[in-house]
Amino acid sequence: MAGRSEVLVYDVAVIGAGVIGSAAAYQIAKTGLKVVLLEQFDVGHTRGSSHGGSRITRHLYNTDYYTKMTIEAFPLWEQVEKESGITVYRKTGLTQFAPKGSKTVDNLLAIMKQFDLPVSVVDAKEAKDKCPYITVPDNFVGVFEEDAGILATSKCVTALQNVFIKSGGKLLDCYPITEVVPGNIVVLKSSTKEVIRAKKVVITVGPWAKKFLELLGLDLPLRTVRNESLFWEADPLPDNGRRNFNIIIVSDGEDTDGCYMIPEHEYPGLVKISYRSKYGVEVDPDARDAKVTQDGIEITKKFISKYCTGISTTPSVVEPCIVTKTPDNDFIIDKHPIYNNIIIGVGFTGHGFKLAPVVGKILCEMTMDLPLSYDMTPFAVNRFGK
Missing domain, CATH: 3.50.50.60 (FAD/NAD(P)-binding domain)
Incomplete structure (x- = not known):
């Protein structure tokens, strides 16, 4: 004392x-x-x-000031890995699909060109190569970024x-x-x-x-909003399918705008398919589970029925997460x-x-x-x- x-x-x-x-x-x-x-x-x-097992990391952004920040984020995460001895990044690649001629695609390509970041354009027929569970319409096009991947949250x-x-x-x-x-x-x-x-x-x-x-x-x-991370049982893939499996984002301007799929990572046999944080129910962070709705799950089910094959119709794991949104x-x-x-x-x-x-x-x-x-x-x- x-x-x-x-x-x-x-x-x-x-x-x-x-x-x-x-x-x-x-x-x-x-x-x-x-x-x-x-x-x-x-x-x-x-x-x-x-918390949790996975967050998406990428350069693909529709705002140039965030893209500029991502350029520094990748080597800084690498530095954290070296100093800590903990591997936090898994490279998978990412493809974002949207209708041809949409502002989403044009803007992504323009910003990536502005910063001289490598991307390629993928047509609907190549979607299966990037994600065996996804089928998009012929009028869709994808922007593919090789260095994107998963951060182990x-x-x-x-x-x-x-x-x-x-x-x-x-x-x-x-x-x-x-x-x-x-x-x-x-x-x-x-x-x-x-x-x-x-x-x-x-x-x-x-x-x-x-x-x-x-x-x-x-x-x-x-606004504090509760979202769910949803994990779904998926048909097994051959080795080449597992190797080529990208993160996928599909933006079609409807309710499914911004749903995404992450390859099997935290749960064996399960892929993560969830809605973006524009959805979700506003909550008190000290009573996160007081208001729980099925809206996000229903939005994701609609996405799966519209674009996916080989995916179960009911999520096997539902993990809540709350985010803080600005207007x-x-x-x-x-x-x-x-x-x-x-x-x-x-x-x-x-x-x-x-x-x-x-x-x-x-x-x-x-x-x-x-x-x-x-x-x-x-x-x-x-x-x-x-």
Whole structure:
């Protein structure tokens, strides 16, 4: 108890140990600053957005500023793999199908050309080569990216946390923060733990962002939405079929817009076929399972009946996941409009996982008041008039 009276002040406290918070904490700890990463639940919990077995990673994006970020994300994930000794990326390739002449295809091709990224065009007849379970109409065309693949979700978070600790960081789980007192030294109070003090604070609380930021006077138009990851039994494939099996996205402008299929990865004999996060039911993150609907499953069944063969009609595994959406589907990465030493990274809208190492780097730059690597205009907190 002799040292108990000494007040420990961290250089940086990161609140929320999902993939974004873990990536930010890792980047900041590498600079030599004293960093603490705080998580309200057990490490490895499944109540938020950073769990499960698979997320898609790719360069194919319909927005140039995200494509630019993906170019850096791939080597940063590779660096995390090397430093942690954990393999998190599996290369599969990805093909996105849409009707010929659609804005989806034209825009993807234009952006990939802008950044000189290799893609090829696949016609409907070649769809079976890319995914043996998919048949698309003759008027569809696909954009194929060879380097796209799967990120092993929970392994990614573990790898980031391991290299964070290796870099001198401190991870405290079961450490809920219930009050934030701004100042030159920010005071973080917990209902069950000791007070934490830090010169800078990074807030990466995922689905709890709207609730949490209200503690700091911000009322942001964030929606917390429950989605389901759905896994379906599929007919066995020959070896060449398994080798050639791409991730597939089909966008047809109807209810099936943006449904996707991921090859067998986390469950033997099951493929992941799910709807994009534009669907789902709004929930309270502390009562995620209070409102459960069959809408997403029905949308996915419609996709399967329309485009798939060799797939069961009922999902074998249903895994809930909650995402935090902004009205424009862009992230919020910015300093608090009043408190310059509080940095915010929230609202990743179901497509931020792949970019976590880049977002972590940006949050590190903001924390250290360094020049930013990217134009952050699309991510400004005040774009909503708050």
